[in-house]
Amino acid sequence: MAEHFSFEVLKRSRTTLARLGVIRTRRGIIETPQFIPVATVASVRALGSDDLRALGVQAIFANTYHLHLRTGEDLIRRMGGLHRFMSFDGPIFTDSGGFQAFSLGLGREHNISKIGSIFPHGRRSAERRENLTRITDEGVAFKSLVDGGWHFIDPRSAMRIQSRLGSDIVMAFDECTSPLSDYDYTREAMERTHRWAVQSLRYHDRRQAIYGIIQGGWFEDLRRESADFIKSLPFDGIAIGGSLGNCKADMHQVLEWVVPRLDARPRHLLGIGEIPDIFECVERGIDTFDCVHPTRIARRGNLYISPASGGCLENKFRISIKSSVFKDDKRPVDPRCGCPTCRMYSRAYLRHLYISNELSYFRAATVHNVYFMLRLMESIRKSIRSGKFSALKRRWMKGEQAPG
Amino acid sequence: MAEHFSFEVLKRSRTTLARLGVIRTRRGIIETPQFIPVATVASVRALGSDDLRALGVQAIFANTYHLHLRTGEDLIRRMGGLHRFMSFDGPIFTDSGGFQAFSLGLGREHNISKIGSIFPHGRRSAERRENLTRITDEGVAFKSLVDGGWHFIDPRSAMRIQSRLGSDIVMAFDECTSPLSDYDYTREAMERTHRWAVQSLRYHDRRQAIYGIIQGGWFEDLRRESADFIKSLPFDGIAIGGSLGNCKADMHQVLEWVVPRLDARPRHLLGIGEIPDIFECVERGIDTFDCVHPTRIARRGNLYISPASGGCLENKFRISIKSSVFKDDKRPVDPRCGCPTCRMYSRAYLRHLYISNELSYFRAATVHNVYFMLRLMESIRKSIRSGKFSALKRRWMKGEQAPG
Numbered sequence: 001m002a003e004h005f006s007f008e009v010l011k012r013s014r015t016t017l018a019r020l021g022v023i024r025t026r027r028g029i030i031e032t033p034q035f036i037p038v039a040t041v042a043s044v045r046a047l048g049s050d051d052l053r054a055l056g057v058q059a060i061f062a063n064t065y066h067l068h069l070r071t072g073e074d075l076i077r078r079m080g081g082l083h084r085f086m087s088f089d090g091p092i093f094t095d096s097g098g099f100q101a102f103s104l105g106l107g108r109e110h111n112i113s114k115i116g117s118i119f120p121h122g123r124r125s126a127e128r129r130e131n132l133t134r135i136t137d138e139g140v141a142f143k144s145l146v147d148g149g150w151h152f153i154d155p156r157s158a159m160r161i162q163s164r165l166g167s168d169i170v171m172a173f174d175e176c177t178s179p180l181s182d183y184d185y186t187r188e189a190m191e192r193t194h195r196w197a198v199q200s201l202r203y204h205d206r207r208q209a210i211y212g213i214i215q216g217g218w219f220e221d222l223r224r225e226s227a228d229f230i231k232s233l234p235f236d237g238i239a240i241g242g243s244l245g246n247c248k249a250d251m252h253q254v255l256e257w258v259v260p261r262l263d264a265r266p267r268h269l270l271g272i273g274e275i276p277d278i279f280e281c282v283e284r285g286i287d288t289f290d291c292v293h294p295t296r297i298a299r300r301g302n303l304y305i306s307p308a309s310g311g312c313l314e315n316k317f318r319i320s321i322k323s324s325v326f327k328d329d330k331r332p333v334d335p336r337c338g339c340p341t342c343r344m345y346s347r348a349y350l351r352h353l354y355i356s357n358e359l360s361y362f363r364a365a366t367v368h369n370v371y372f373m374l375r376l377m378e379s380i381r382k383s384i385r386s387g388k389f390s391a392l393k394r395r396w397m398k399g400e401q402a403p404g
Numbered sequence: 405m406a407e408h409f410s411f412e413v414l415k416r417s418r419t420t421l422a423r424l425g426v427i428r429t430r431r432g433i434i435e436t437p438q439f440i441p442v443a444t445v446a447s448v449r450a451l452g453s454d455d456l457r458a459l460g461v462q463a464i465f466a467n468t469y470h471l472h473l474r475t476g477e478d479l480i481r482r483m484g485g486l487h488r489f490m491s492f493d494g495p496i497f498t499d500s501g502g503f504q505a506f507s508l509g510l511g512r513e514h515n516i517s518k519i520g521s522i523f524p525h526g527r528r529s530a531e532r533r534e535n536l537t538r539i540t541d542e543g544v545a546f547k548s549l550v551d552g553g554w555h556f557i558d559p560r561s562a563m564r565i566q567s568r569l570g571s572d573i574v575m576a577f578d579e580c581t582s583p584l585s586d587y588d589y590t591r592e593a594m595e596r597t598h599r600w601a602v603q604s605l606r607y608h609d610r611r612q613a614i615y616g617i618i619q620g621g622w623f624e625d626l627r628r629e630s631a632d633f634i635k636s637l638p639f640d641g642i643a644i645g646g647s648l649g650n651c652k653a654d655m656h657q658v659l660e661w662v663v664p665r666l667d668a669r670p671r672h673l674l675g676i677g678e679i680p681d682i683f684e685c686v687e688r689g690i691d692t693f694d695c696v697h698p699t700r701i702a703r704r705g706n707l708y709i710s711p712a713s714g715g716c717l718e719n720k721f722r723i724s725i726k727s728s729v730f731k732d733d734k735r736p737v738d739p740r741c742g743c744p745t746c747r748m749y750s751r752a753y754l755r756h757l758y759i760s761n762e763l764s765y766f767r768a769a770t771v772h773n774v775y776f777m778l779r780l781m782e783s784i785r786k787s788i789r790s791g792k793f794s795a796l797k798r799r800w801m802k803g804e805q806a807p808g
Binding site: 041042043044045046047048049050066070071075078079080085086087299327328330340344345346348349352353355356358359360362363364 | 445446447448449450451452453454470474475479482483484489490491703731732734744748749750752753756757759760762763764766767768
């Protein structure tokens, strides 16, 4: 276990696996369950570090792949590390770079995301895989989408890069399979991931906390085997990686296979973060989430609304601000929201900015969605503390008023 | 004179026409000389209204042409007017819409800006003018660059639109000629502008202050005649419109013809605002400036630096942040600057954001340049108060240390 890193479970739900906790790092605490905004290249898109502070963002998640290829970990180290570089002094997670090496090569070619069936028309490109990524037991060679050149990452270099970036919590190097991978390949990749986990632990910078990653695709025995293996290693926390099957139900199934086998260490679900996912996965024992979803949909005009303002499963808890119904709507995005955007602007003004393609739209929208996610996580924590998580979930997931 | 609008000259330079003053409106004061950032469609590009407040922006300048064509003054009126719409409670200037009708039709076709010789290769398109704008004594018909349709603005509708927008200070409807216009045409346009000035006064909303606009191109007798005519009318303030000749010296010449004929009313120079212009024009008696320049160049990577940080006429008081020399430069953009961007970020980080095409770059850069302009204006005001304007100007314009 890394120094300066600890996790304490403060309260457990009686009826579910939801738990309230706190991760302590030398750069501050992370109250869990928590949403960790993604700052791909050391910037949460459209937000300044002053915004992160003002919104109360406790931690962010930066992408090693992009930082390595674009700016370089050596430069960032010379600049004093990620925290000083981007002027954010809270805990920073980094991934290992592996996921993007696959997903921007193979995954994007497959047209798949972490849950595969959303874009099911990608099998034809399986043969292209050889062109963009070459996976061996030593590591991954991949063609960079940034400079077009070939690069190679293995557990040792993934740990070295993250060390130079200076993040607080790093991820072990793993191979993330596609939902299109068959059993045999998924087993092979999982076993490689396990060997890489051991190597990641060996090479990682002891000043950083490190999470192991459970793989195994959508195969019960593999997921169980992977959970048992990863938890047997002295990681500071446990992450669950994709592929998580072909639909949301598959993802829930994976968590039900995996989480009950784990111990008290913090559990991170990689790359997931739509609102229903948050409820379903907190219920199944997840502590932290990183996801580009809330910030990405904000930039595309989708702004969150709470159930009290009409948000429900059907509208995905959001409005599309470009809709002409908001043309002269004087209300804030969510009348129950206290974020800077909702305190300043009407839906009509935000629609005007969006339609006019004004740069100020992007920050205003992102501020709202990030604030919304943070407040949602806060109310989830509160509900666990008071034993009312399931009631809160029912209120959100069915649009029903919860009792008491 | 509009109620709730007054201008007081607090101090005059002994050796130049520079003056220190204050415009008082019911929405707050504008200390002059002052730079007024442009908020074309009710948003200073990349900034939120919270940023305007934090930066101490006293007034902004919105464009009637864009607001009329894109969002519509009726909608903005229903939303409570510009101030409530964009959540800015300081004084707002609007132009009459005429300049853009010409410049986006004729001017852009001519490839000219307010000072013509910058892009001198445009005469061939004079014939296209008929296609995009039709000017008669009644008003201007123009083809919208927003919706492609034909629109018509005359003094009455320009005043009605600005009234509905609810700005504090409106501009009379005028015809802005091109530097390529000959004497006869410039006279004809000036006389039309004078008739329109009278009509603008007749139709304007008495709750708004109104500035008359002096035209006359780069012809001494026309500029003098226009100054005398416009100042004879009961405008609250006097604006000087383009064309201002073919180079900076021509612009200074125009001001030397015009300003000494004017009285104590506030003087606004339309659309000018590079740093040397500010010094030269304050010296020649200008009180307020609106210009997209500082915000536009920020978005393109050009960030201001003061003389103490190496800024000079030659480098236009700016650095180009994309330059590789800043790759690992830990200093803020301007080490003497106290803006939020300089307090948070290094040149290296801003370069990284710029190169990575990150949205957060635009706000960080714009914050710096706007803050820089506001502090420059503040130091100009201070220098006028203490009788040291010329020394300050020498220090900036020659890179020399001013005496005492």
